[in-house]
Amino acid sequence: MSEATCIWQIQALLGEGPLWVAEENALYWVDILNRQVHRLEPASGQKHSWTFAESITSLAMRQSGGFVGTTPDGFVTVDFETQTVAPIVLPEKDLPGNRFNDGKVDANGRYWAGTMNRAEKEATGTLYRLDPDLTLHTMDSDYIITNGPAFSVDGRTMYHNDSVKGFVYAFDLHNDGTLGEKRPFQQLTYAINGAPDGMTVDSENCLWLAHYGGARLTRFAPTGEILEEVSLPVPNVTSCTFGGPELDTLYITTASQNMSPADLEKYPLSGSLFTYKPRVKGLPTPKFAG
Numbered sequence: 001m002s003e004a005t006c007i008w009q010i011q012a013l014l015g016e017g018p019l020w021v022a023e024e025n026a027l028y029w030v031d032i033l034n035r036q037v038h039r040l041e042p043a044s045g046q047k048h049s050w051t052f053a054e055s056i057t058s059l060a061m062r063q064s065g066g067f068v069g070t071t072p073d074g075f076v077t078v079d080f081e082t083q084t085v086a087p088i089v090l091p092e093k094d095l096p097g098n099r100f101n102d103g104k105v106d107a108n109g110r111y112w113a114g115t116m117n118r119a120e121k122e123a124t125g126t127l128y129r130l131d132p133d134l135t136l137h138t139m140d141s142d143y144i145i146t147n148g149p150a151f152s153v154d155g156r157t158m159y160h161n162d163s164v165k166g167f168v169y170a171f172d173l174h175n176d177g178t179l180g181e182k183r184p185f186q187q188l189t190y191a192i193n194g195a196p197d198g199m200t201v202d203s204e205n206c207l208w209l210a211h212y213g214g215a216r217l218t219r220f221a222p223t224g225e226i227l228e229e230v231s232l233p234v235p236n237v238t239s240c241t242f243g244g245p246e247l248d249t250l251y252i253t254t255a256s257q258n259m260s261p262a263d264l265e266k267y268p269l270s271g272s273l274f275t276y277k278p279r280v281k282g283l284p285t286p287k288f289a290g
Contacts (some may be wrong), residue, residue, distance in 0.1 A: 001216070001231045004252055004274040006049065008040055011264075011270035015190075015253035016198065017058045017102065020285050027243050027251050029273065030056045032101075035082070040273065042244065050083050056247030058103035058113055061287040068211045074098035075130050091128060098124055102147045102170045102198055102239070105270075105287045106125050107155045109289025110177055112139070114146025122163055127160060129177055132289035139179055139211070140171075149198050152206045153283065159185060161194040163212060185224060188214075198239025198253070202280045207252065211239040217252065218274070228278070234270040242282020 013033035020027055027040045032055045039048045056078060059069040067078040076092030092098050092115055103113025111130040117123070127145030130136055144164035151158055151173070158173040166188045172180030186209070188196050194214020201207055206227060207220045215235045219228040236255040243251050256264060256271035264270060 001229045002276065004217075004230055004232045004250075004276040006039070006162050006233075006269050006271035006272050007042070007275050008191060009269060010038070011256050012036075012038075012219070012254070012273075013106075013257045014195045014237050015271055016237065016255075017056075018198075018239055018241040018243075018251045018253050018273075019059050019061070020241055020247075021061060022285065023162075025245060026275075027241075029251070029253050030059060032057050033257060033272075037078075038273075042249075048093075050080055052083055054085065056085070057100045060103070060105045060111055060139055061285065063109060063287040063289050065199075068111065068290070070100040071104050074100060075111065075113065075128075075136075089130065091136060095124070097116060097122075101125075101145060102149075104151075105286040105288050106151050106158070106173070106177075107173055107286050108164050108175075109286060111290075112149050112158070113289045114143060114149075114160070115126065116143065116145040126155050130288075130290070131177065134290050135174075137177070137206055140182065143236075145195075148199055150199045150201050150207060152201055153203065157222075159199060159201075161196040161199070166195060168188060168196045168199075168207075168209065186220065194235070194237075196281055197237065198282070200250075200282065202242065202282050203247075204277070204280050206280070208240050210239050210252065212255070214220065214239060218251070219278070230276050230278075232274060234267045234272070236270060241285070246279065247282040247284065248280075250278060250282075252276060 012031040073093040076085040127140040147161040163171040168186040170185040196210035197210040
């Protein structure tokens with residue numbers, strides 16, 4: 001098994017949502033529970049962090065410039081100069097038992113993001129799609145914790161997770177943004193493999209999956225076979241994305257939430273940012289078209 005390298009030692013509670021911004025040659029990533037967004041310029045090593053009044057749970061670039069994201073209640077614009085957000089649409093502002101979690105933009109500029117049950121017990125989570133005209137569509141439901149999504153190279157398959165149920169699902173994704181058949185792609189047993197968390201697709205159409213509680217990434221072929229595993233020196237691996245000028249580096253986020261002092265002494269790099277150089281490149285990061 002290959003090993004990842006720590007490049008930013010920080011004890012993020014819930015590091016998530018790595019986003020490569022090619023125009024800046026920089027990686028952005030969020031710490032949901034600490035209400036922070038972090039930025040790293042790998043070439044210079046320059047680091048910067050912002051703290052917001054509310055959590056940013058996922059982040060995306062906008063074709064017209066600037067950033068959009070999700071907060072616990074819904075979709076927002078994100079202003080780093082003022083460290084403020086402005087609502088686009090907040091579909092779950094009246095559901096305090098839920099919060100938004102992971103999200104990502106597809107190749108057609110649509111922003112997909114899902115919600116989760118804060119108690120991590122009931123299937124109250126929903127997957128939404130925000131279109132460029134800012135209309136919101138409810139796409140799927142019955143999730144305890146949504147995670148992902150990720151999209152195949154041809155844009156015709158979407159992967160999405162329920163971390164508590166242990167399933168990675170695959171959907172047929174149509175050009176108009178509607179979903180076809182939902183089918184299990186992988187099922188993980190937590191005690192053995194951890195829970196399926198964030199993920200990304202590489203240029204060879206293979207899926208890289210973060211294992212929360214499983215201390216690794218796994219690369220799956222589109223047919224489901226395991227092709228490669230990458231070990232991390234921390235248990236809670238949360239997400240990954242490709243970045244760098246050649247899109248040849250995997251950036252990997254982790255978490256330190258709910259770890260005891262003894263756990264943190266055993267795994268002192270928990271919450272840190274890691275990299276791994278696979279023998280494959282990633283895909284350019286799509287931007288929200290709204």
